[in-house]
Amino acid sequence: MNNSQAFLAALRAALPPSSVLSETEDTRPYECDGLSAYRQLPMAVALPADEAQVLAVLKVCREFNVPIVPRGAGTGLSGGAMPIENGVVLSTARMNQVVRMDAYARTAVVQPGVRNLAISEEAAQHGLYYAPDPSSQIACTIGGNVAENSGGVHCLKYGLTVHNVLRVRMVTMEGDVVELGSEALDAPGLDLLAAFVGSEGMLGIVTEVTVKLVPKPATARVIMASFNEIGAACGAVAAVIAAGIIPAGMEMMDRTSSRMVEPFVHAGYDTGAAAILLCEADGTPEEVEEEIARMTAVLQGAGASAVQVSGSEAERLKFWSGRKNAFPAAGRISPDYYCMDGTIPRKQLARVLLGIEQMEARYGLRCANVFHAGDGNLHPLILFDANKPDELQRAEAFGAEILALCVEVGGTITGEHGVGIEKIDSMCAQFTDAELAAFSAVKRAFDPLSLLNPNKAIPTLNRCAEFGKMHVRAGRLPFAGLPRF
Numbered sequence: 196m197n198n199s200q201a202f203l204a205a206l207r208a209a210l211p212p213s214s215v216l217s218e219t220e221d222t223r224p225y226e227c228d229g230l231s232a233y234r235q236l237p238m239a240v241a242l243p244a245d246e247a248q249v250l251a252v253l254k255v256c257r258e259f260n261v262p263i264v265p266r267g268a269g270t271g272l273s274g275g276a277m278p279i280e281n282g283v284v285l286s287t288a289r290m291n292q293v294v295r296m297d298a299y300a301r302t303a304v305v306q307p308g309v310r311n312l313a314i315s316e317e318a319a320q321h322g323l324y325y326a327p328d329p330s331s332q333i334a335c336t337i338g339g340n341v342a343e344n345s346g347g348v349h350c351l352k353y354g355l356t357v358h359n360v361l362r363v364r365m366v367t368m369e370g371d372v373v374e375l376g377s378e379a380l381d382a383p384g385l386d387l388l389a390a391f392v393g394s395e396g397m398l399g400i401v402t403e404v405t406v407k408l409v410p411k412p413a414t415a416r417v418i419m420a421s422f423n424e425i426g427a428a429c430g431a432v433a434a435v436i437a438a439g440i441i442p443a444g445m446e447m448m449d450r451t452s453s454r455m456v457e458p459f460v461h462a463g464y465d466t467g468a469a470a471i472l473l474c475e476a477d478g479t480p481e482e483v484e485e486e487i488a489r490m491t492a493v494l495q496g497a498g499a500s501a502v503q504v505s506g507s508e509a510e511r512l513k514f515w516s517g518r519k520n521a522f523p524a525a526g527r528i529s530p531d532y533y534c535m536d537g538t539i540p541r542k543q544l545a546r547v548l549l550g551i552e553q554m555e556a557r558y559g560l561r562c563a564n565v566f567h568a569g570d571g572n573l574h575p576l577i578l579f580d581a582n583k584p585d586e587l588q589r590a591e592a593f594g595a596e597i598l599a600l601c602v603e604v605g606g607t608i609t610g611e612h613g614v615g616i617e618k619i620d621s622m623c624a625q626f627t628d629a630e631l632a633a634f635s636a637v638k639r640a641f642d643p644l645s646l647l648n649p650n651k652a653i654p655t656l657n658r659c660a661e662f663g664k665m666h667v668r669a670g671r672l673p674f675a676g677l678p679r680f
Contacts, residue, residue: 199281202259203239206283209251214289216240225284228269228276229331230617232533232587237264237278244289246402249366252285253400257368262646265396267307267339270331272534273615275343275395275651285400287338293317294403301408302361302378307338307401311345314406323408326353329611330519338401344393346611348444348518349475351569355611357392359407365391365399368642378405390637395613396648398641412477415443416487417511420494421468421501425449428470429544431497432568435474436541438493440486444475445569446518449548452563452576453517459524462517465501472499472568473514521565521576529561529578533590537598539571539606550600551575558593560586572610573601599624614652622652623659631656 207215216222217239226234238261243249256263262282269276278284291308298321303314311332315324328347329335335345341363346355353359362376376388391398422428428447435442448456448471453464465471472494476486491502505511517524525532539547548564555562563576577593579586598608598621608614608621622631634653638645654662 198259199238202255202261205255205259206239206241206252209255210241210243210248214242214244214248216242222278222284225266225269225278225286228266228271228274229534230272230274230277230615232531232581233274233277233616235278235280237284238281240284240286242286242289246364246366246372249285249400249402250370250372252283253366253368253370256283256646257370257644260644260646262649263368263400264648265338265342265400267336267342268310268331268334270335271339271343271613271615272536273343273609273613273617275613275615275648276339277616279649287336287401290338290402291336296321296408298323298408300378301410302405303408304403304405305337306403307341308336311335311337311340314408318408319411321408322411324411325359325406326409327356327359330522337404337406341392341401341404342394342396343613344611346567346570346572348446348515348567350567350572350611351445352441352443352477353409357389360388360392360404361407362405363388363391363401364403365401367399368644368647372402373399376405393613395615395652397638397652398647400647412443412479412483414480414483415475415477415508415511416483417444417473417475417505417514418487418490418494419464419503419505419514420472420474420499421465422470422472422498423468423500424498425469425548426545427498428472429541429548429568431472431494431499432544433541434493434497435490436569438489440490440493442474442486442490442569443477444473444515445567446473447471447544447564447566447568448473448518448521449564451561452521452565455528455563456517456521456524459527460513460516460520462513463503464517468500473518475511475515518565521563525563525576525578530580530582531578531587531590532563533577533579533594534612535573535575535577535594535597536609536612537573537601537606538610539573539601539604541568541571543604543606544568544571547573547597547600547604551597554593554596558589560589560593562593567610570610571606573597595621616651619652619654620658620662622654623662628656628659631659
């Protein structure tokens with residue numbers, strides 16, 4: 196019996212028979228996440244049903260020195276859940292129970308495999324809901340949301356995952372069960388919860404999450420504003436925020452996006468406009484009426500060529516349907532698309548969008564821009580055909596240049612999609628050698644064996660030197676011996 200056979204035998208002994216997959220036809224669905232350009236079959240897939248079984252998987256992997264890639268629903272877009280050769284994918288799909296819902300404290304305790312939207316569906320009976328709403332909310336799970344610090348169209352007013360999670364129960368690679376945060380207003384010790392949320396499965400395996408719930412607004416209405424120039428639309432975003440208004444959601448779509456989406460969902464978008472803004476107000480009827488009037492005045496003053504306000508809940512949902520379905524709509528006009536994710540200061544929106552337009556001509560590829568305008572979180576969709584020679588490589592180079600521009604204007608290389616394998620070289624463009632060394636030190640503190648999602652998110656300093664983004668002095672690279680993560 197070779198080592199892999201011995202490992203699989205030990206893993207099957209630790210879990211129920213149906214909880215270990217190792218045949219190619221069974222592991223094939225796990226070969227990638229939403230970044231399907233990169234694929235790798237794992238040695239096995241483990242499907243634990245509770246925390247005790249998670250601990251059992253980790254114990255076997257420690258004994259055989261086998262790396263683990265945690266996986267939620269696999270909707271991530273940065274390759275964070277792509278398997279590692281001769282490694283195990285640990286899926287939390289079977290840990291899908293709502294443990295407890297407290298309408299008085301406005302909290303829900305859920306297992307990591309609970310779908311994002313399912314939390315709101317369960318809380319609806321209490322007049323509550325869970326605010327972060329990524330486009331994949333019908334499928335993505337709360338464990339994956341914690342790993343990537345997911346946002347959504349309403350993150351401007353209600354915050355990202357990190358702002359809506361009170362407590363995480365997780366297990367370390369060494370088999371310790373740790374609770375980060377608290378259901379109270381504060382927790383003793385270091386604020387490790389904030390470090391853990393967004394750590395992309397590199398620090399521990401989530402087994403339980405306590406989230407905040409918020410009251411469902413009495414009413415909500417959305418403005419759809421058209422602009423004849425991208426610059427005017429970008430100026431309107433800044434003007435709304437400068438007026439002291441924080442919309443429940445504030446999204447922008449350029450002409451390419453609206454023309455891509457409109458035949459798909461028939462949302463009533465102005466496909467002749469250079470850009471459209473969707474600005475939502477929620478709250479009491481009186482609050483909404485006042486905020487809609489204020490936003491309308493600001494948008495018109497900023498140069499909106501047309502302003503339309505939803506007159507019913509059905510129309511509000513119709514306006515949002517195009518934004519929510521932008522990614523699948525891309526499949527109607529392009530065989531493949533590459534969804535980027537970067538964040539910039541709002542005042543730099545026009546500069547970056549015009550820069551992307553120039554890149555389109557240089558790379559010979561179209562790009563549809565649809566994004567969270569209110570907090571400057573861009574999601575350029577680079578359209579390409581992987582069947583054509585070098586188009587994927589051009590798309591990747593296009594995306595890397597967009598991220599470099601984001602950093603140049605004072606932004607970051609990601610907002611909510613994470614780094615994974617997709618942006619690992621771009622990390623070298625943003626962070627110094629000392630900063631990368633600090634990231635690696637945090638990783639080692641949680642996972643000294645480097646078995647949790649290794650070779651993701653944090654580049655080695657040697658890699659950065661090879662990438663050409665780090666200055667090497669006298670032929671020597673500081674910290675070159677750091678472990679590979």
